[in-house]
Amino acid sequence: MRISSLLSKIALTGLLVTNYAFAQQKNTIVVETKQGKTQISKYIYSHFAEHLGRCIYGGFYVGDTSKIPNTNGVRNDIVAALKKMKIPALRWPGGCFADTYHWRDGVGPKAERPSIVNRWWGGVTEDNSFGTHDFLNMCEALGTEPYLAGNIGSGTVQELADWVQYVNSDTKNPMSDLRKKNGREKPWSVRFWGVGNEAWGCGGNMTPDYYANEFRKYATFMSDWTNTGHIFRVASGANVDDYNWTETLMKGIPKQMVEGVALHHYSIVEWNKKGSATKFNEDTYFKTIKSALRMEELVTKHSAIMDKYDPEKKVALVVDEWGGWYEVEDGTNPGFLYQQNTIRDALIAGVTLNIFNNHAERVRMANLAQTVNVLQAVILTDKEKMILTPTYHVMEMYSVHQDATLLPIKVTSNDYTFGTDKLPAVSASASVDKSGVTHITLANIDPKNAQDIELTLDGGAYKTVTGRALTSKNLQDRNTFDQPNAIQPVAFKGASLKGGKLQVKLSPISVVVLELK
Template sequence: MNRRSIIATLTVLVSFCNVWAQNVVTFTPGKDTVTINKHIYGHFAEHLGRCIYDGIYVGEENTTIPHTNGVRNDVIDALKNLNIPNLRWPGGCFADTYHWKDGIGPKGKRPSIVNTWWGGVTENNSFGTHDFLNMCELLGTEPYLAGNVGSGEVQELSDWVQYVNFGGKSPMSDLRRENGREKPWNVKFWGVGNEAWGCGGNMTPDYYADVYRKYATFMSDWTNTGGLFRIASGANGADYNWTETLMKKIPKNLVKGIALHHYAVIEWKKKGPSTMYTDEQYFKTMKSAWLMNELVEKHSAIMDKYDPAKEIALVVDEWGGWYEVEPGTNPGFLYQQNTMRDAMIAGMTLNIFNNHAERVRMANLAQTVNVLQAVILTEGNKMLLTPTYHVMEMYKVHQDATLIPIQLNSADFVFNGEKIPAVTASASIAKDGKTHISLVNIDPTKEQAITVDVADKKYKSINGRLLTSKKLRDFNSFDNPANIKPAVFNEAQIKNNQIALKLPPFSVVVLELN
């Protein structure tokens, strides 16, 4: 072999090694002490567009769509398969205009209201407290009730707590029994208002902190072990002063969680289409989604100053992609399709939450059915599962598993001189001893070769699942509902203490190691 050939061969070898070295996941040994709280995998159902009516709830009198007490059976089965740990209701912005007593008692006597936030449509209150809480029992999930602080009074929220949680004799528990429910539901999770900085009242952080203290004080409950899990309305994105003020002014005995809202959005005035987005719009969406990592870290750092023991959870109870509505649909209904871009957002975001599980202990994808980054879409008696659904289903192996801390060196996804990490990952050990690693490659054109160094852990076998598609803009339609679905992934190889694999462009892989 001549000198020129040797140099060419070495160049190829160095280039090959660099490709593998660009993406290296390393297990950090001896620090497996944090649990990935299952409540990170929560969902959100608001009285918005077709999420509740025509999505989850079709009414008891419906004869064309199989249901249980008006709730679609196909939706029930799909959500059960996700093992959803909690479900937030009734909002959102709707929560601070919702008066819970309008939604109890005989349905024919319930007053109608106008949903002033979402489309100006008439709300007949046929889906109320009993309907929601009974559905949660059916799903085997914990309800998360968002209380009305914006337009409601302290007594109204206090009464709601007593109505759903008190087992003894009282005015509200007697009213519950009159309406057909003997035993209380013992609801643990309560949001004290929603987006108080905006649709919840346009409050300042100092004013809201005082309002919160007042409302939380009168939310009495002696039935839940450890008391109510009260969640304060938290910051909008990077409003760090909001978090600082709440942590400084609210006593620890009154709060268990501080919320945070962040959506992956290109621009609020120009959100772009859900399916026919440009390459630039894709990059901007992913850049906005990746911002979640910075937001979680900076809000957590503020919370650490006042709560070094991490007793108060960071609750990201609204997250997901937000685009323009589908052409021809009500702009107030926020109905959008769900492509592989949404799968990228879901996989990346859940990896971020998993890796910050010491502080992030609850989150809620917005929203469950037919709204924003939904996991389910419905059309009449048809139903489909979105790419986001499949990511959530693949990742459910992390629920209540022990986090494996990792170090990640990732290649860059570069567009027009800007860059963000192409690869995100998280890992955990389930209660049955199996290790799971979730990996995401958001680069739409480049395959990513990855090495996983599992340190001192020993594994005998490895298998995996893959979610990708032929095109980035692919989605599941009612004509082709299984266009995108998980497939078997057998490309990962394990030798000694290292795993080697290649992630296809815009893909999610979850590995299981035994």
């Protein structure tokens, strides 16, 4: 009986191993190539630049006397890199900084601008040499739309109304006269406006009911002075899973007064124990990716609440802060939030953007935090040197989805297992652009196992498939100032069309963009 029992256990174990091996091979994706109807807003690929650490000063802006090549003080190499990445909108000046920022301090002759203390980020003194004109002119150079975050924490209704008039009015009035006096004849016609930031925290520690009333008051006086009816007001939205906040805003703010409701979520292991950006193990990696994938749940649940009050989906969900957040690099100011960027961050970007794409009916803007030298930056600088991070390359690769038509997709994925926990290994989204070219973006978060995928392209007849891939051997791999091109996109050879199906093999920890014609 003991031998029989042992043999049974051996047979059962063998069966389980066989089934596990089979499961590891069973990834399937179905793309409905003729069923697309929702446009993926290009603004999902937007960015965020706060007066924080070296994002503005020492990042974007080096001053017009710098030996680093610049135009009006803004680095030429950063402008060129962001134009290549196709950055559709840029949020400024914060963040928490926004509700301490008084825009009049940053206009007029630079020598006459008052210095201020950045009370939120390091307590440093800055001279306001980078202000409204500098930012909006930089956005014109970038070919991007500005997204201005208004001060309702320490600022007045009149102050915000004057700012809107200053940058948007084309009629004769005190604010347009002041703008012309300061050197700008025509208005910039800024469309995107944040009505405060994180009102539940650094923006005033408000209750949702109180903020909803404050929003109504401020929004009332944010007239669109160009009379084109295009102003887009974004309400300060929920912190992660504060669903009551979203419910209160959707219930308490008339739909004709709000065009977007924000959401903030960072990929963090623990707030008080964030871990290193480069010195981490697989346990920390797993937890960080799990936090990133939680965006699916957050977007789904906040969208469901918005659907109750706005079934026509006229109000956008604007995820205007997202990304990985770790401890600062050794020897740097803890208030500057400067962190390195590894292939882990590329995976965070890949899976998060897939989530946003697949929820494009409601998610119509998102802003990665932040553009230069802060948090999950796409660019890092060290004096005259500049590097593009793995996150930059993912954003540039995924830009093919901007304003394309979302294709419905169903993913059946293997598990990436660590300990007793598991996550879906494969993430994907798909779109077809105006020229009829289909793009599929794929990510494999598993650091050990490649993933074989069979894609069924329902309704599609394709002749060619090409692609680009971003991957590396180790989770901690990164681009440095000594090795700036250690991680960069390469041609992808792991896809083939066979019998109307697409066979793909994804390397461990990889992000791939496929193009089908």
